[in-house]
Amino acid sequence: MKENSPNAPVIDFDTPALRMHRKVRSLKDKIAEIGIGIGGISVIIAILLIFIYLLYEIIPLMKSASVEPVAEYQMPATSVRPDEARTLYLATEEQAEVAMRLTSVGEVVFFSVADGQVVDRVQLNIPAGTELTTVASSGPAKNLLALGLSDGRVLLIKDRYRITYPNDERLITPRIDYPYGEEPLVISEAGSGLSKIAVSETDSSLLISAVSTDKKAYLVQYLKEESLLGDVTIERNSLQLPVIENDIHSMLIGPDQNWIYMVSNKGTVDVVDTRDMDTPKLNARLKITEQNSGIGDVKLQLGGISLLVGDKNGQLSQWFLVRDDQNEWGLKRIRSFEHDGTPVALMLPEHRRKGFLMLDEKGQLSIYSTTAQRTMLTEKVLGAAPVAGAISPRADYLLLERQDGMLQALEVYNKHPEVSWTSLWDKVWYESYEEPAYTWQSSASNNEFEPKYSLMPLAFGTLKAAFYAMIVATPLAICGAIYTAYFMAPALRRKIKPVIELMEALPTVVLGFLAGLFLAPFLENNLPGVFALLILLPIGMVGFGFAWAQMPDKIRHAVPDGWHALLMVPVVLLVSWLALGMSSTLEIALFDGNVRSWLTDEMGIPFDQRNALVVGLAMGFAVIPTIFSITEDAIFAVPKHLSYGSLALGATPWQTLTRVVLPTASPGVFSAVMIGMGRAVGETMIVLMATGNTPIMDVNIFEGMRTLAANIAVEIPESAVGSTHYRILFLAAFVLFMFTFVVNTLAEVIRQRLRKKYGAL
CATH class of the missing domain: 2.130.10.10 (YVTN repeat-like/Quinoprotein amine dehydrogenase)
Structure with missing residues (x-):
């Protein structure tokens, strides 16, 4: 036909309808481009805001201390002998509004911290003709003071502060109490003055140690007994301390009254063991200063x-x-x-x-x-x-x-x-520990607690949980995805894939609940059977595959290609039933009837019911759908002409899979594993409910752990806003954030390199 034949059809691409169609399509493309761009930028901004907020909560942890002068004034004088009065003890009350000055003339002056104005004066009940020679506190955060006198006696006092609110303004009224009476207690029966003194008080006893001016050491215990009517009686026991060889600088008594430290001016300390109070003994004499x-x-x-x-x-x-x-x-x-x-x-x-x-x-x-x-x-x-x-x-x-x-x-x-x-x-090296350790313990029931904020056990627990979960999930998910995408019949694939992807919709709190209440005790009671299953199941599946290959062609060809996976279902069920059924027999035959005791006593492996094995199975079950879905899509998306060409050139299906399909799909498979790992690292509820939630560092699969995410979930509701504990939990969140960010960044870099390497196939 000629090019300009009058019978040739003429197509007009410039009709009003087509022009309108092109305009609408262009507008849609523009809107989609803007929307996708806004969405992407919004995600970046959201992540950046999270990053900034975490830093906002963390930065105060890094600030150093500072001091600022707020007042300066003449020290409030005593009402008696002000020129002779020396300050023996200085303290403030809780609000730091009223301070106490204990002087050498036996007068206590309470004054305002802000301007030094005297609030009250209290003359202590010191016997006439005696002087105040030494003062000792029972320790930080304790307000019991022991006042040593020149006649060998001790007066015990406590400073108290009553807070009232007349006219809605806080008023602090100080006073001095005598918890053991206004009469001093006898320490040196010879009447020698006391040069050094130490005191410790418990609910049942009062212990006073002192050194007199003639260098004699005294140890007096007062046992307190309270009657049903609330009356308190005190029994005095005088004990003998070891001989003092040097001039004493300080005497200190531990709060449990088991140890006394006698520190000399020459830099030595005598450690006196008073656990047997009847016979105190010298534990050691040490040099505690250098040169x-x-x-x-x-x-x-x-x-x-x-x-x-x-x-x-x-x-x-x-x-x-x-x-x-x-x-x-x-x-x-x-x-x-x-x-x-x-x-x-x-x-x-x-x-x-x-x-x-x-x-x-x-x-x-x-x-x-x-x-x-x-x-x-x-x-x-x-x-x-x-x-x-x-x-x-x-x-x-x-x-x-x-x-x-x-x-x-x-x-x-x-x-x-x-x-x-x-x-x-x-x-x-924490107090009362035998050696340095990694420990997380953020709170306790007393005010003398030493907080332990090591993030190492939490980071270790996070990696441990992710490791065992990935060991379970990765081979199952990837192998399942390979079979589903490459070997399975399309009709069966359309049924199997949605079912596996639907597993991802299960709430993790439900999985954690089932793992903690059902899976953990089930594994403990059937541990030999579970490990037998891990051995017998691969053997049974391989054995069935070998037997199936030996079947006559008529039988083998009766099952269409891609449907053979269904034949494995009864095999798996049968082997599982056999392995778990023989659990009790194996336990009696191999482990003396108690595998848990055998592990602990014979192998030295501690066993906790909620352990890493439970977490690996439960969290692996939760991660499998993520890895499976992405891997299956990546393998299925490999162009068919690549596999057809490989088969046409004489390669077997297995060779085509390993040398063509998997290398081409490797970026997607790698992304699937990294996303699954990110899911495992950030998982909270399964780890929280399926383990003992104990922050320990132990690779033992039968021990539990605590992860960063679980720790944040457990402790953030209990922490005081703005406290060190609160901000360290945000630091833990920042560590988790940075870990996933670094892993995902490396994963993307590796994925891009894999795409470049295998993109030419």
Whole structure:
């Protein structure tokens, strides 16, 4: 036909209808492009906002401490002999509004922290003709004071503060109580004056240790008994302490009254064991300072377990009792703290945290956290060593008496001292532990608790749970996807694939519930059968496949290609029934009737009912649909002409699968595994309900774990907003966020390289 034949059909592509159609299609494309772009940008912005918010909550953890002078005034004087009065003890009440000054003339002055105005004065019941020679506190956060007198007696007092709200304004009314009576207790029966004293109080006893001016040591115990009517009677027991060889700088008694520390001016400490109160004995005499240095100051830390030592060479260290290889207690140096070498003048332990403040002879203030082994602040606040000092119970105010008689009040900011790289990611030697350890324990029932914020057990538990889940899910999901996409009949594939993908819709809380209440006890009761199943099932499936291959062609060809998987269903059920049915027989024959006891006693493998095996099976079941669906789509999407061409060239179906189909689909398969791993790492409810939720570091498959996600879910409702615990949970979330971000980024890089490598097939 000629090109310009009049009979040739003419198609007009420029009709009004087609022009309108093109305009509408162009508009739709534009709208779709804008919508997809907005959606993508919105996702990026949302992730960025999450990142920023996590940083907003975490950054305060990294802030160092700071101090700010808020007041300076003349130290409030006593009403009697003001020129002779020296400050023996300084303290503040809870709100840091009223402070207490105990003086050498036996008068207590209560004054306002803000301006130094005297609130009240109390003259203590000190017998005539005696003088106040020494003062000791029962420890940080305790307000029992023992006042040693020149006649060998001790007066015990407590400062109390009553809070009322007249006219809706807070009014703090201080007073002095005498918990053991207004008459002093006899310590030195010879009447020798007391130069050093220590006191410890429990619900049942009061223990006082003292050294007299003639260098004799005394130990007196007062046993308290309370009648049914509430009357308290005290029985006095006088005990003998070991002989003192050196001048005593300080005496300290542990809160459980089992140990007494007698620290000499030469830098040695006598550790006296009083667990057998009738016969106290010298446990050890140790040198606790370096280079023959003398003691600057020594205090018990909050809780009375640790000894804080500062010497004349400016060295700071922490000591506490640890059992040795012979199971004997011994005082051990745990850690040291940085300082410039200036002699230590004063140490102030905090009342509610494992930290302390130190002032040296040059008036330089340093703030330390013992658990984190962190120096929070080093700043010069005075021109010389202080005469006395006090830190408020909340550690937010510091009072320092200068040598010129002025008192300086400073506001302290030190919100999160427990956090450091060491405390989060390294082993820490906690009080009462035999050795350094990775430990997460964020709360306890007492105020003397040492928080343990190591993220290592949580990170380890996260990887452990993901590892066992991926071991279960990855081979099953990938092999199932390969068979479904490449070998299975299309009609069967259309039924099987939606059913497996529907598994992903099961709520994880339901899976966790079933795993905890059914799967965990089932595995414990049938453990031999479960492991027998892992051995017999592959053997049974391979054996059935071999037997099927030997069948006559008529029988084998009766089953259409792609439907053979259905033949395996009864095989799997039969082998499972046999393996689980013989569980009791195997347990009796091989494990003396109790496989759990055999594992623990014979193999030394602890067994917890809710363990990593339960998590692996339950979480693997939850992850399988994700990996299966993406892998199956990737394999099924491989162009058919590649596999047909390979088969046409003489390759077998298996060769075509391994050398053509899988390499081409490898980017999608790799993405499936990474997405499944991300799902396993971030899983919360299954791990929370199917394990013991114990933050331990143990690869044992029969032990549980705690993951980062589960820990956040458990503890975030209980943490105080803005607290260290609260912000560390956000830090855990940030670690989880960064882990998934890094893994997904690496996965995308590897996926792109695989696409370039196999995209030319």
